Amino acid sequence: MPTLSSRAGRATLGLLMLTLSALAVVVAATSTPVRAADPVTVLTSSFEDGTGQGWARRGTVELVENSTAVAHAGTRSLLTSGRTASWNGPSRDLLTTVTRGTRYTYSVWARAAAGAGSVQLRMSVERRWQGTASYEQVVNSTTVTDGGWTQLTGGYTLANDADFFAVYVETVSGTASFHIDDFSLSYLPPSPIQTDIPSLKTVFANDFPIGAAVGRPQLLAERGQLLAKHFNSVTAGNAMKWDATEPTEGVFNYTDADAIVAFARANGMKVRGHTFVWHNQTPAWVFNDANGQPMTATPANKTLLLARLEAHIRAVGGRYAADVSAWDVVNEVIDENQSDGLRRSTWYTITGLDYIRTAFRVARQVAPNAKLFINDYNTNVQAKRDKLYNLVASLKAEGVPIDGVGHQQHGNISWPTGAETDSMIATFIPLGVEQQITEMDTSIYTSSSESFTTPPADRLASQAARYKAWFDVYRKYKANITSVTLWGLADDETWLDSYPVSRKDFPLLFDVQLQAKPAYWAVIGAASPTATGPASPSPSPSRSPSPSPSVSPSASASPSPSASRSPSASPSPSVSPSPSGSGSPVSCRVKYTVTNQWNSGFQGDVVVTNTGPAAVNGWALRWTFANGQVVNQSWSSVYAQSGANVTITNAAWNGTIGANGGTASFGFLSSWSGTNTAPAAFTLNGNACALG
Numbered sequence: 001m002p003t004l005s006s007r008a009g010r011a012t013l014g015l016l017m018l019t020l021s022a023l024a025v026v027v028a029a030t031s032t033p034v035r036a037a038d039p040v041t042v043l044t045s046s047f048e049d050g051t052g053q054g055w056a057r058r059g060t061v062e063l064v065e066n067s068t069a070v071a072h073a074g075t076r077s078l079l080t081s082g083r084t085a086s087w088n089g090p091s092r093d094l095l096t097t098v099t100r101g102t103r104y105t106y107s108v109w110a111r112a113a114a115g116a117g118s119v120q121l122r123m124s125v126e127r128r129w130q131g132t133a134s135y136e137q138v139v140n141s142t143t144v145t146d147g148g149w150t151q152l153t154g155g156y157t158l159a160n161d162a163d164f165f166a167v168y169v170e171t172v173s174g175t176a177s178f179h180i181d182d183f184s185l186s187y188l189p190p191s192p193i194q195t196d197i198p199s200l201k202t203v204f205a206n207d208f209p210i211g212a213a214v215g216r217p218q219l220l221a222e223r224g225q226l227l228a229k230h231f232n233s234v235t236a237g238n239a240m241k242w243d244a245t246e247p248t249e250g251v252f253n254y255t256d257a258d259a260i261v262a263f264a265r266a267n268g269m270k271v272r273g274h275t276f277v278w279h280n281q282t283p284a285w286v287f288n289d290a291n292g293q294p295m296t297a298t299p300a301n302k303t304l305l306l307a308r309l310e311a312h313i314r315a316v317g318g319r320y321a322a323d324v325s326a327w328d329v330v331n332e333v334i335d336e337n338q339s340d341g342l343r344r345s346t347w348y349t350i351t352g353l354d355y356i357r358t359a360f361r362v363a364r365q366v367a368p369n370a371k372l373f374i375n376d377y378n379t380n381v382q383a384k385r386d387k388l389y390n391l392v393a394s395l396k397a398e399g400v401p402i403d404g405v406g407h408q409q410h411g412n413i414s415w416p417t418g419a420e421t422d423s424m425i426a427t428f429i430p431l432g433v434e435q436q437i438t439e440m441d442t443s444i445y446t447s448s449s450e451s452f453t454t455p456p457a458d459r460l461a462s463q464a465a466r467y468k469a470w471f472d473v474y475r476k477y478k479a480n481i482t483s484v485t486l487w488g489l490a491d492d493e494t495w496l497d498s499y500p501v502s503r504k505d506f507p508l509l510f511d512v513q514l515q516a517k518p519a520y521w522a523v524i525g526a527a528s529p530t531a532t533g534p535a536s537p538s539p540s541p542s543r544s545p546s547p548s549p550s551v552s553p554s555a556s557a558s559p560s561p562s563a564s565r566s567p568s569a570s571p572s573p574s575v576s577p578s579p580s581g582s583g584s585p586v587s588c589r590v591k592y593t594v595t596n597q598w599n600s601g602f603q604g605d606v607v608v609t610n611t612g613p614a615a616v617n618g619w620a621l622r623w624t625f626a627n628g629q630v631v632n633q634s635w636s637s638v639y640a641q642s643g644a645n646v647t648i649t650n651a652a653w654n655g656t657i658g659a660n661g662g663t664a665s666f667g668f669l670s671s672w673s674g675t676n677t678a679p680a681a682f683t684l685n686g687n688a689c690a691l692g
């Protein structure tokens with residue numbers, strides 16, 4: 001089946017999914033504001049009742065039927081056989097089940113039918129709106145066999161209008177029979193965004209616009225709020241690419257790009273256009289000759305290809321001429337391993353350098369107010385940037401209207417260094433071009449063989465240091481850098497979940513629950529309230545007795561970057577447990593629940609009830625783990641651990657626990673192995689609490 005956009009096909013593994021392989025779904029009691037963190041399951045299909053439970057065939061001939069041949073759990077599954085096309089398979093209508101804007105985790109167990117051997121399956125969704133269908137992958141091609149069950153799991157947000165919406169399982173090719181079982185559809189209730197932390201766009205107001213690459217899901221609900229709060233520039237991660245805008249010759253689709261531009265307009269954001277010319281995400285028809293065959297290098301094909309390029313840029317560039325302030329006119333055209341430095345893409349083999357000349361010339365005509373960029377990755381590598389430098393220098397000498405160089409800056413926790421980034425910027429200054437950081441992210445991995453389901457604290461600390469080193473360089477060169485963009489909004493959805501291999505990655509400034517990470521605090525020049533390293537389990541009693549917002553209001557409101565980044569504006573862990581408990585005795589009750597547990601980790605939810613007659617202002621809850629468990633993330637709270645001793649202090653907004661039954665709730669993720677005994681005792685500001 002055709003795929004109009006691969007954005008949502010970036011399957012999200014990891015935290016979301018693991019927390020969903022839950023033994024039980026428990027909705028925790030909550031304080032105000034609600035920051036529930038337990039996954040909620042909205043649909044399961046076990047097929048144990050002997051029916052298809054709403055699953056039906058997509059085609060007209062295949063058989064989709066309840067089966068007792070094999071079962072993932074229990075005695076039954078759903079078998080699809082008699083398929084005549086790879087897209088035949090079981091499908092489940094979800095139109096009235098899902099909520100638009102909510103990211104759901106889709107999980108199903110699959111197995112090839114007996115004798116079918118090894119089969120490649122994938123899970124996708126079909127959405128239709130007013131007669132037009134779109135297909136998006138939720139789980140990429142996954143090998144399943146007839147010898148056991150394999151889980152397919154991924155995330156997807158329905159963000160478009162739809163009058164039909166269904167999930168389905170199909171083979172990548174061939175017509176093998178297969179079983180599915182134990183489907184589940186779940187979501188993690190969104191956390192409110194932190195409104196009391198400095199907005200990145202305010203912190204960098206005197207430096208450069210700060211942007212994020214987004215799709216439609218990032219415009220909605222909490223994600224839209226996070227985008228509007230922190231960013232004053234936006235890039236369409238996929239929606240302006242050729243496969244999205246002109247999937248068929250002369251047939252343009254601006255649905256998603258228009259939505260992103262409208263959001264930018266409504267929120268006063270700049271728009272970066274990405275991208276007119278790339279060797280990826282370009283439909284096959286573009287490179288087919290007049291007879292529909294792949295082009296060979298002939299004069300006629302060169303003329304045809306350049307005409308298509310011109311028509312495409314006239315249409316897309318013209319449509320957004322009033323909105324896009326910078327276009328990545330060409331993307332990734334350098335190959336430093338070629339002596340001439342030019343990537344041997346089809347663009348190049350058919351047209352030589354003329355595709356670049358044409359693209360810039362036409363872009364300047366139709367979008368005269370946009371700055372025109374040549375964009376590439378690994379410009380931190382000298383060999384690469386030297387080739388790019390030479391190309392830009394010679395094209396500019398010819399009069400090709402190149403305004404700037406875009407540095408993608410996809411990196412990881414150990415690369416590139418600040419020094420390499422400094423050289424990257426410094427190199428291009430003599431060319432007199434603008435420079436923009438266009439696609440920054442920082443993978444927590446340094447090799448393809450690593451994989452974590454939750455980000456280890458030391459990786460997050462390294463990531464924070466890496467981000468800080470880069471931002472230090474950007475600020476140093478703020479006279480030359482006219483925009484800095486992150487390739488994504490938050491860790492809940494990143495292209496690195498499937499590139500270079502499928503695994504969960506955590507490369508951005510906000511975590512999977514949209515909360516600020518150590519990297520966020522590092523780039524604004526403040527100490528992270530969830531800082532790692534040697535833990536300081538006992539918040540200093542000398543701190544202000546009122547739970548302060550993470551950063552002083554004057555710092556966050558100040559447009560002065562030096563003020564906002566000065567260490568004196570550093571957020572203090574917003575706790576002051578000791579003073580609060582000193583006036584009257586605190587009495588308390590603690591309910592500690594393991595809401596999810598998997599082979600190496602678990603999720604805990606804790607409700608603290610103040611059973612005393614006085615409000616508690618600022619709190620620290622302490623316990624000791626008996627089996628070596630180590631907390632590695634928390635929400636609605638700040639965690640620290642020293643040896644087996646865990647200290648959880650309040651977040652900025654839930655420091656007060658009302659008298660006579662007021663509650664505060666928080667959640668955390670922790671590692672465990674062997675045994676996972678719940679703590680036997682808790683203290684709140686030093687006072688022992690009752691259990692339960």
Ligand code: XIL
Nearest residue numbers: 006007010237238274331408439495
């Ligand atoms: C990525 C998108 O984020 C993915 O959703 C898509 O599947 C592949 O492309 N360099 C670029 C971007 O210039 O366009 C790429 O975006 C990431 C690498």
